[in-house]
Amino acid sequence: MEWLVILTGVCLGSFLSLVSYRLPHGGKMAMARSQCPVCHTTLTPRDLVPVFSWLVHRGRCRHCQAPISWRYPAIELVTAAGLLAVYMSYGVSPQAVLLMVMTLALLVMMIVDFEHYIIPDEVQMTLALLAVAYHGLLGTHPAEPLAGALLGALIGWGLQTGYHRLRKRDGLGTGDVKFLAVAGLWLGAINLIPLLFFSGVLGVLTATLWQWLRRGALFPFGPALALSLWICVLWPRVPFFFFHWPALFLE
């Protein structure tokens, strides 16, 4: 079963590359990968086998030898790893299916934000609908996710305006503010605190990485938010531990 999940993962990963290419381009250049961007040769299934085609042809186009970005096999492998993590914790269940779709949506969000510094509304809507379905499945009282969404929006708006007042420039994008509302919908109000903590730490790491890569002072915050949400939703013990670790020393 693990191999089936990995295989599905790499195939979906190559689909995600396509989706995350299409979304910011408004659907234009629809078939980003089915022809070589350099020699325009139409690619056959042989060129499109996830990970393997890239490895076998040593990261080059089979026809013109133009280098093909390592990001394609990387996205395929990360997608497979993400789905495998869900399968390991939730097995084959309706919950697992929902969480796998959520994983895919978060990956699209990360890729697009890394490259274009935006979080598409399509992704936010998908994540919001998935959260509603997830709570429906678990039978959560609606007050909890609603309070979370409200608090998330409020915190996001507060951080955005606060930063703008203090530093006289934009710190948090509107996409990030909307995402905090969506994250609240998933987590409820209380667990937004560990989410903010983890995404703060991951945000500092992203900023350091951005400086190291010399990609400018502006760095995407979406990937840090996405990864934190993914961890907090998949393993509720993580936010639980965040609040309860002092108790371990008192016992």
Ligand SMILES: [Zn+2]
């Ligand atoms: Zn080519």
